[in-house]
Amino acid sequence: MEYINDININEAVIHVLDNNSDEPVLNEYSLDLTEDRYKFIFKHIEKCLKDENLKYAVFNDEKSIVKEVCKDYLNGIDHDLINLSKEIAKQLFSIMNGNTNIPSCDLIVASIVTDKGPMIAILKLDYVKNFTHNIEFINEKLGIDIVPLSSGLPGSGQKINKAAFIKPIRDDHFNLMILDKQIRKNLDDEYIYNYFINNFLGCNIVENERDMTKSFVNATEEWIRENFYEEPYKSMKVRNAVKERLREDETIDINNFADEVLSPDEAQNYKMFMTQAVPEKITVDTAWANKKLKRTRLKIDNSIDIYVDDEEYKDSSKFEVVRNGDGTVNLVIKYITNIIEK
Template sequence: MYTLEDIKLYNMIVHILDSSLSVPVLSMEEMESNYDIKEFFANHLVKTLNDDSLKQCQFQTDYNMVYNYIKEYTQDDSRFVEMSINIANQLFSIMNANSNIPSADLAVVAFGCRGTKYLALLKLNYLNSFIHYTETNNNANVNQIIQHRTTLPNSGQKINEVIVINLSTLGIDILEKKYEIDGQKEFYLSLHFLKCQTNLSSKEQYNIVKKATDTITKKYFDEDVEKKMDIQQELYHNIEESGDINLDTFANEAFKNHVDIKKEFMETINEKGLEEPVIHLTEKTITRSFEKQKLKTDTGIELKIPMELYNDPDNIEFITNPDGNISIVIKNIKKIIH
């Protein structure tokens, strides 16, 4: 996990890309930095770097203006302002032609992290908020509240559109959203702005495996509680050891003695875009996915069980009764907290 201590800010500049205007409002000089501004950008960079929705991609270099601007900057970092202006113009031309893309300020930030230099493009989409102002009426102050339509996200909020470029390899990590382009929703940042093809994020990869596992389990083992538990536990242990999922190994163990079911599982995840034999998960994905196992009975009872206790008979036991009903025994409880 990245922390604020990992981030060292070098250069910062902000351009106004308001689609209600005919042209962008471009800065000709870098921002004056202070503690609050540095903390603002550092907080957003840490959130982005730790986000398990980050996708990776690589520039297509042919006829790619953004790639050319950044490549020139890597060869001469005194061109930071010039590079940022060119990039802002390129992005604004896409936004101006597609009214569904939200207006924003574009912050271009050069920073270091753990010995590597990066360039971040943070698209700070405008938020609606209310502010007060004071007007004078007949020599008397009157306080009013008005709606402000160009408020920026604060440090505690998530930015949904961020590009982080490794200036040594020119590899890209990206958070992005789909907006309508020519009548169809697309990831415009990767496809039209950067001109690159993205890989699935850690979160997306895990969700594909989890959904396929749940679907296959429900289809073939819905009445076999112990088998369902074993499959969930196998997925947990597969990830716990290395933070990765070897899909073939997991399928072999989860669906042993069921060759056709394993084949169906592998075909399902391949159809969803998982073709690599091993997927690598971030720490955030692992923590989010395996902190607790949720159970819901047909009688409406819901349980959240820590994964380390889920398959421990000293703490919880699932008993299949002769009539086919299931009893859940929770053990070693010292007190119940309401």
């Protein structure tokens, strides 16, 4: 996964896309990036780029307004971010106007520079219900009430659901990064569920190293729970093998992993299960794996939770799994010097 660590905002424009209006309200000026405004936009961009739901995507071959205007800007053909942002806003509003179930929003389009190169950031800030006080005199007495603000923006501490980060369009294996956390409520929501990726951006999601690594871990855990539900020693053996591969290997061959860790029958079952979830060989996202492995959480017999730091989990002088011979195990925590109840 291409992780972005340094972000600088050059310029930003905001537009109002209200589904109750016939036309979008398009800004003719860039935002004055005061310290507070800069921090507000920066925090949202930073949160989006760090979100584990961020995906790679490639633009379709069909003509796309978003693709064309961003391509011209990032290649230095057109330097006008205001006009670029207005074209993007009009494109999104035309899609929203065709379906009133798409929530109204403010749209921020920003030119940013990162440690991975220049990008166009597109942030859809759906309105959230905030409240403020209202002061008025009633019968010569002071009254204070609480009233809703229907068009409040998500604060910098809140997450947004839809964003895109577009790179200079070259021959890379992906053109943009997308965050789209649309909740699908029923099968009739197909258009609402896919409009941001399919209709607005015109692109296809492509799997990245983090997606593959997460899928490998999650699918293996699902298989363990189905096949070793009442065999804790086997369960922990496979989980420990997964952690070892994530720590030490850059790529994991599913077939080799199964043959080394499982019995022949179990390996065959595992391979068939995994073909539906991941490719035969996956590239490990070491940054995600290292974060994932910092702590182990064990839920024991649905009633006990244990959180163990990775170093202690691997240290047999502090933590050990002991087989009882009847299929059960004892988890032994050793040499405790301090206990605090939380």
